[in-house]
Amino acid sequence: MPAEIIDGKRIAAEIRAEVANRVSRLNMSPGLGTIIVGNRTDSATYVRMKHKACEECGLVSFHHPLPEDVEQKTVIELIQKLNADERVHGILVQLPLPKQCNEEQVLGAVDINKDVDGFHPVNIGRLAMKNREPMHVPCTPKGCIELLKRSNVQIHGKEAVILGRSNIVGLPISLLLLKNNATVTICHSGTPDMAAQTKKADIVVAAIGSAAMVKKDWIKPGAVLIDVGINSVPDETSKRGYRLVGDIDTKACEEVAGMITPVPGGVGPMTIAMLLQNCVTAAERTVES
Amino acid sequence: MPAEIIDGKRIAAEIRAEVANRVSRLNMSPGLGTIIVGNRTDSATYVRMKHKACEECGLVSFHHPLPEDVEQKTVIELIQKLNADERVHGILVQLPLPKQCNEEQVLGAVDINKDVDGFHPVNIGRLAMKNREPMHVPCTPKGCIELLKRSNVQIHGKEAVILGRSNIVGLPISLLLLKNNATVTICHSGTPDMAAQTKKADIVVAAIGSAAMVKKDWIKPGAVLIDVGINSVPDETSKRGYRLVGDIDTKACEEVAGMITPVPGGVGPMTIAMLLQNCVTAAERTVES
Numbered sequence: 001m002p003a004e005i006i007d008g009k010r011i012a013a014e015i016r017a018e019v020a021n022r023v024s025r026l027n028m029s030p031g032l033g034t035i036i037v038g039n040r041t042d043s044a045t046y047v048r049m050k051h052k053a054c055e056e057c058g059l060v061s062f063h064h065p066l067p068e069d070v071e072q073k074t075v076i077e078l079i080q081k082l083n084a085d086e087r088v089h090g091i092l093v094q095l096p097l098p099k100q101c102n103e104e105q106v107l108g109a110v111d112i113n114k115d116v117d118g119f120h121p122v123n124i125g126r127l128a129m130k131n132r133e134p135m136h137v138p139c140t141p142k143g144c145i146e147l148l149k150r151s152n153v154q155i156h157g158k159e160a161v162i163l164g165r166s167n168i169v170g171l172p173i174s175l176l177l178l179k180n181n182a183t184v185t186i187c188h189s190g191t192p193d194m195a196a197q198t199k200k201a202d203i204v205v206a207a208i209g210s211a212a213m214v215k216k217d218w219i220k221p222g223a224v225l226i227d228v229g230i231n232s233v234p235d236e237t238s239k240r241g242y243r244l245v246g247d248i249d250t251k252a253c254e255e256v257a258g259m260i261t262p263v264p265g266g267v268g269p270m271t272i273a274m275l276l277q278n279c280v281t282a283a284e285r286t287v288e289s
Numbered sequence: 290m291p292a293e294i295i296d297g298k299r300i301a302a303e304i305r306a307e308v309a310n311r312v313s314r315l316n317m318s319p320g321l322g323t324i325i326v327g328n329r330t331d332s333a334t335y336v337r338m339k340h341k342a343c344e345e346c347g348l349v350s351f352h353h354p355l356p357e358d359v360e361q362k363t364v365i366e367l368i369q370k371l372n373a374d375e376r377v378h379g380i381l382v383q384l385p386l387p388k389q390c391n392e393e394q395v396l397g398a399v400d401i402n403k404d405v406d407g408f409h410p411v412n413i414g415r416l417a418m419k420n421r422e423p424m425h426v427p428c429t430p431k432g433c434i435e436l437l438k439r440s441n442v443q444i445h446g447k448e449a450v451i452l453g454r455s456n457i458v459g460l461p462i463s464l465l466l467l468k469n470n471a472t473v474t475i476c477h478s479g480t481p482d483m484a485a486q487t488k489k490a491d492i493v494v495a496a497i498g499s500a501a502m503v504k505k506d507w508i509k510p511g512a513v514l515i516d517v518g519i520n521s522v523p524d525e526t527s528k529r530g531y532r533l534v535g536d537i538d539t540k541a542c543e544e545v546a547g548m549i550t551p552v553p554g555g556v557g558p559m560t561i562a563m564l565l566q567n568c569v570t571a572a573e574r575t576v577e578s
């Protein structure tokens with residue numbers, strides 16, 4: 001029996017509808033302040049998608065494009081202004097930053113209450129710690145957990161293997177799975193036999209950025225596979241000359257897995273849905289307090 | 290061939306000598322401010338041991354005992370005073386705190402530069418994150434890594450299994466092993482088959498608080514075993530009526546392991562040695578800056 005496909009697009013749409021509903025019950029519009037430094041077209045596209053999603057769900061966005069050669073001081077001053085701005089409930093600094101800006105110092109300037117990306121070290125620290133809760137959880141990892149929960153996958157007591165340990169995906173998803181009482185194994189470029197590690201997993205999260213690296217014979221029959229990877233591979237049959245694939249060899253792994261997220265249409269749509277969710281939560285908290 | 294014993298007492302003495310040497314090269318005495326709330330005899334013993342160790346290595350300590358029923362506000366005001374006190378380079382709040390004191394809020398008040406226990410969420414967050422470094426690393430976990438390094442155990446590429454995920458031991462040691470490029474598996478009370486997990490490990494860290502729970506048949510031949518557990522078991526042959534044992538069934542596991550830390554005399558002595566090391570580092574930083 002081929003694996004059940006986890007439909008991220010459908011689940012993300014469900015969450016956006018929930019967000020729109022929560023917004024409609026507030027007497028104000030949650031606001032997202034976005035900062036983008038420089039002219040990277042991929043960053044511009046991501047931010048545009050986020051603005052569009054905000055608008056559709058009743059959030060307002062305040063966009064702050066800054067020139068490629070802006071001083072770090074100026075970026076931090078802008079963040080401080082947004083920290084103080086009552087119309088802004090969430091702040092998003094689009095990564096990567098140009099080299100004159102120190103990512104740690106810039107992200108560390110965001111008020112943890114408005115840190116809707118969940119990248120502030122206090123929020124990561126609380127995510128890591130038992131009996132602590134961050135103000136916000138990073139969006140892509142949170143989206144992975146939502147996909148599991150809304151697909152009725154039990155996490156508690158399961159063996160989860162995470163491929164990748166980046167600050168924005170692999171590490172926080174590992175911490176989240178641990179908080180949900182999985183037994184967690186974290187693999188990375190220093191892992192000698194990733195196939196053997198993956199083979200024992202009930203839940204696999206692949207976040208390595210390597211096209212179709214995870215093969216069918218890495219997978220335990222019935223395992224749940226979450227594919228975070230987004231890789232473009234040449235494809236002459238496509239108008240654009242390329243197509244997007246994940247870190248998992250989907251077609252082959254479908255034959256053994258229990259459930260699998262497709263690329264595109266799996267984790268991808270969840271990231272923005274979680275950003276909206278974090279923003280409306282931040283806005284609700286200001287109302288409550 | 291029986292396992293090599295990792296002599297924590299000897300290694301800790303070596304580190305204390307290094308600390309004393311570093312202190313002698315400073316034009317001042319590093320200062321440790323200690324806070325203890327209430328009258329727990331175990332806490333009093335621990336703090337006394339820390340003071341004694343400070344004295345032996347040329348550090349001064351400033352002790353602040355507070356009554357069991359002190360208000361949290363008073364504890365935090367004291368921390369703020371110590372944060373501002375130039376003679377104090379490290380601050381230690383002995384845990385556990387009585388219930389009227391919120392551990393998160395109290396520990397969060399310590400200046401991260403003086404957080405020689407490494408428990409501040411910013412320091413834990415930085416410990417978790419790639420390319421970030423905490424101001425200080427928690428003492429017991431840091432001691433475990435020192436034991437491995439000074440015993441020439443390679444960590445990079447090895448499979449490390451950690452039993453326990455507490456904020457003060459299991460979690461930070463997992464993060465440290467990950468930073469040192471081990472493939473890391475974290476087990477806890479929700480792990481169904483801890484024996485099977487442990488069996489695959491090149492490096493086992495046991496921090497569960499359950500006397501001699503880790504058995505010989507859990508161990509892969511040649512594995513390195515770090516026993517953090519300190520458990521007292523009844524013993525009529527002892528004057529005190531009890532003796533201390535670790536989380537590992539040492540005698541039996543010695544027959545298969547490659548290296549093992551004894552209890553007592555393994556990880557135990559390292560904790561205070563690392564506290565001294567963190568303190569002198571904090572003092573050196575104030576001189577450098």
Ligand SMILES: NC(=O)C1=CN([C@@H]2O[C@H](COP(=O)(O)OP(=O)(O)OC[C@H]3O[C@@H](n4cnc5c(N)ncnc54)[C@H](OP(=O)(O)O)[C@@H]3O)[C@@H](O)[C@H]2O)C=CC1
Nearest residue numbers: 140164165166169188189207208209228229230267268271
């Ligand atoms: N769906 C979404 O919304 C999002 C998707 N992504 C996608 O997810 C993927 C991962 O992104 P990100 O975490 O930012 O990437 P990074 O490059 O920051 O991290 C990659 C991680 O994978 C590990 N790794 C890389 N190559 C190998 C290998 N051959 N064997 C074992 N481990 C390896 C690295 O190990 P080491 O640490 O040792 O270097 C690192 O931990 C990318 O394809 C990215 O496009 C990212 C964010 C959002």
Ligand SMILES: NC(=O)C1=CN([C@@H]2O[C@H](COP(=O)(O)OP(=O)(O)OC[C@H]3O[C@@H](n4cnc5c(N)ncnc54)[C@H](OP(=O)(O)O)[C@@H]3O)[C@@H](O)[C@H]2O)C=CC1
Nearest residue numbers: 429453454455458477478496497498517518519556557560
């Ligand atoms: N040598 C030294 O200097 C120090 C020694 N210690 C000793 O280390 C040990 C651990 O201390 P600490 O981390 O503070 O203890 P905690 O009680 O805070 O944490 C124990 C951890 O072990 C897990 N655990 C407990 N029982 C089991 C079980 N039967 N099966 C699987 N997992 C289990 C718990 O899981 P869950 O999270 O699911 O509850 C938890 O993560 C103790 O013996 C303590 O005395 C501690 C500090 C310093």
